Amino acid sequence: LERMEFQVSQLTANLQSTFADYDAQIAQLQGRIRVDMTAHFAVNDATLRDQDKDALSEFSRTIADFHPNIIVTVEGFTDPSGSAAYNKWLGLQRAKSVRDYLVSNGLAKSQVRTVSYGEDKERQIMPGATGYAGESNRRVALVIDYIVS
Numbered sequence: 001l002e003r004m005e006f007q008v009s010q011l012t013a014n015l016q017s018t019f020a021d022y023d024a025q026i027a028q029l030q031g032r033i034r035v036d037m038t039a040h041f042a043v044n045d046a047t048l049r050d051q052d053k054d055a056l057s058e059f060s061r062t063i064a065d066f067h068p069n070i071i072v073t074v075e076g077f078t079d080p081s082g083s084a085a086y087n088k089w090l091g092l093q094r095a096k097s098v099r100d101y102l103v104s105n106g107l108a109k110s111q112v113r114t115v116s117y118g119e120d121k122e123r124q125i126m127p128g129a130t131g132y133a134g135e136s137n138r139r140v141a142l143v144i145d146y147i148v149s
Helices: 003-016 050-066 084-104 133-138
Strands: 025-029 031-041 072-075 112-118 140-148
Touching: 003 025, 003 031, 003 050, 003 133, 031 050, 050 084, 072 084, 084 140
Parallel strands: 072 112
Antiparallel strands: 025 031, 031 140, 072 140
């Protein structure tokens, strides 16, 4: 347990250093690390924006080079416009778009899982916001679930 806590603390410090130049929030939560990325999406779209690729590339390199035994879950989110079923699907497409980019930049596909929370009200940054105001709801988060020793 102490070893895992040390690894999580070490990785958190690595990620804070890596993302110092990017708008990313890093939080350590009970043996997990959550990285809220700047990867946001247009309304009704799952295309990764060019402006978000540098931070994701840095994340891939950091994990692939220094922490190859990590499992990452890419969480996809939407704003509340559209049906719940559609938003669940769209959130998954966003998560897969980011997963594919991470894999193309050095992570093994077996290291990256995807999940969608769609428009889950408990997970919205700006509850109920849509359109331009809801951009922060249309995002992904990267969660480092555990380290395989």
